[in-house]
Structure formats: structure tokens, C-alpha cells
Amino acid sequence: xxxxxxxxxxxxxxxxxxxxxxxxxxxxxxxxxxxxxxxxxxxxxxxxxxxxxxxxxxxxxxxxxxxxxxxxxxxxxxxxxxxxxxxxxxxxxxxxxxxxxxxxxxx
Amino acid sequence: xxxxxxxxxxxxxxxxxxxxxxxxxxxxxxxxxxxxxxxxxxxxxxxxxxxxxxxxxxxxxxxxxxxxxxxxxxxxxxxxxxxxxxxxxxxxxxxxxxxxxxxxxxxxxxxxx
Numbered sequence: 707x708x709x710x711x712x713x714x715x716x717x718x719x720x721x722x723x724x725x726x727x728x729x730x731x732x733x734x735x736x737x738x739x740x741x742x743x744x745x746x747x748x749x750x751x752x753x754x755x756x757x758x759x760x761x762x763x764x765x766x767x768x769x770x771x772x773x774x775x776x777x778x779x780x781x782x783x784x785x786x787x788x789x790x791x792x793x794x795x796x797x798x799x800x801x802x803x804x805x806x807x808x809x810x811x812x813x
Numbered sequence: 814x815x816x817x818x819x820x821x822x823x824x825x826x827x828x829x830x831x832x833x834x835x836x837x838x839x840x841x842x843x844x845x846x847x848x849x850x851x852x853x854x855x856x857x858x859x860x861x862x863x864x865x866x867x868x869x870x871x872x873x874x875x876x877x878x879x880x881x882x883x884x885x886x887x888x889x890x891x892x893x894x895x896x897x898x899x900x901x902x903x904x905x906x907x908x909x910x911x912x913x914x915x916x917x918x919x920x921x922x923x924x925x926x
Contacts, residue, residue: 715853740913749817750856750903750917792855796913799863800846800871805855 708733710795712804719783720812727778727807729767729793738796739776741767742803745789753778753791763787783811816840817918819904825924832891834921836904842916843909845887847871847879850901850920862887863909894925 709732719725731737741753754762756769756776767778776793788811794801820835836845846861848871858871860879868879876898880888887906891898901922905915 712855738913749919750905752914755913794913799844799869800858800861801913801915802858803848803856805853 708795708797708802710793710802710804712791712793712807714807715805716808716810718810718812721785722782725778725780725783725787725809725811727791727793727809729776729778729804731774731776731793731795733774733795737769737771737774737776739767739769740794740796740801741765741776741778742792742794743789744792745786750792783809785811785813787811817904817906817916819902819918819921821921822919823922823924825926826891826894827926828895830891830894830925832894832923832925834889834891834902834904834923836887836889836906836918837885838887838906838916839885840906840908840916841884842906843884844907844915845881846905846907846915847877847887847889848903848905849873850903856903859889894923896925899923899925 711730740755743753744750765780792806793804817838847859848856862868862881878890904918907915
């Protein structure tokens with residue numbers, strides 16, 4: 707069975723500090739992974755996908771098949787990065803979401 | 814710009830009532846989804862639909878049913894609401910090809926008393 711694990715419910719950092727939101731997955735096939743973000747009072751939206759290998763709002767995520775991980779990283783956190791972040795794994799025709807990590811960036 | 818709308822932002826219902834949550838998308842998407850979002854539990858898929866009149870159970874379908882009579886509209890039905898169905902309900906849609914880029918509605922916060 708496929709599974710997504712986000713071990714941290716809450717991650718609190720100061721502005722300018724590096725951020726790493728952890729995501730581990732369990733999947734028997736070739737995985738496709740995504741990060742979704744929900745800012746306060748806004749809709750959940752796609753942040754980035756691993757196949758595009760892009761940087762969005764300074765965030766990057768690399769798929770590590772050996773460690774079955776897809777951690778989200780940003781070198782210098784900003785207050786506007788405060789949000790709920792969900793890692794998601796592609797299934798047969800749907801997404802499996804992790805439980806989410808709340809990122810709080812303090813000034 | 815994709816627009817997914819949900820009929821209510823906040824809803825309060827009594828135990829045992831029949832509840833309808835409506836979702837409409839305006840981008841001609843084939844796929845539509847209903848999730849519930851609970852603190853500490855993340856997003857859990859209730860039902861999804863890949864075509865009109867087609868539906869598939871998600872991870873937690875018990876106590877829910879759905880209806881998709883038109884391509885743009887996907888309804889979630891709680892036949893007899895219970896307090897453990899108090900939650901935030903999110904609707905989403907996607908194209909068939911980009912099934913993994915889902916566009917979400919603003920959510921309906923349902924309270925069952």
C-alpha cells in the first residue's frame with residue numbers, strides 16, 4: 707500500500723533560517739511526488755512537482771529513491787512562507803496526501 | 814484561471830439531518846474529488862469521479878455518497894449526519910491528463926451538533 711509520512715506536525719523557524727520539511731513515502735512502483743501548500747485563509751494549491759525539478763518561491767525538493775524521501779527545502783525562510791504544507795504521492799488515478807506540516811516563520 | 818466553488822463556507826446541521834455539499838468547476842475538468850481535512854489527519858479522499866455519472870470510493874467513503882449528473886457539478890451527500898462528520902470538506906478538480914494537479918475549492922466547514 708502506498709503511504710506518505712510527514713513526521714513533523716509543526717516546524718517553527720526564524721526568518722532567514724534554512725527550512726526543511728520532511729516527507730517520506732512508501733510505493734512499489736516509480737513514484738511521482740508533489741508538494742501542496744495552504745496559506746492562511748487561502749485555497750490549497752500545488753507548490754511543485756518533482757518531475758519538473760523547478761524552484762518555486764525559493765523552494766526546491768529532490769526525490770531520493772534510496773531514502774524514499776522528497777524533502778522540501780528553502781535556504782532562507784520568509785514570514786510569508788508560513789503555511790500548511792502537504793506532501794502528496796501519485797496513485798493509480800488519485801493523490802495520497804500526508805498529514806501535513808505547519809510551518810511558522812517568526813520575525 | 815480555474816475556478817472551483819463550493820456552495821457554502823460554513824454550515825451547521827443537526828445529527829440525523831441529510832446534508833448536501835455542492836461543488837462546481839468552470840474549467841471543463843473530467844475529474845472531481847471530495848476530501849475531508851482534519852487537524853492531525855491531513856486530507857483524506859472520500860470519493861472521486863472521473864466522468865459524469867461515474868464515481869469511485871476513496872479511503873473513507875462510509876457515511877457518504879456522491880452524485881455527478883453534470884460534468885461541472887459534484888455533490889457530496891451525508892445521508893444522516895453524525896457528529897464525527899464535523900470537518901472541513903474540500904472539493905477539487907483536475908483534467909484527466911493532469912490528474913495530479915488538482916485545483917481546490919475554498920472549503921466548507923461543516924459542524925454537526
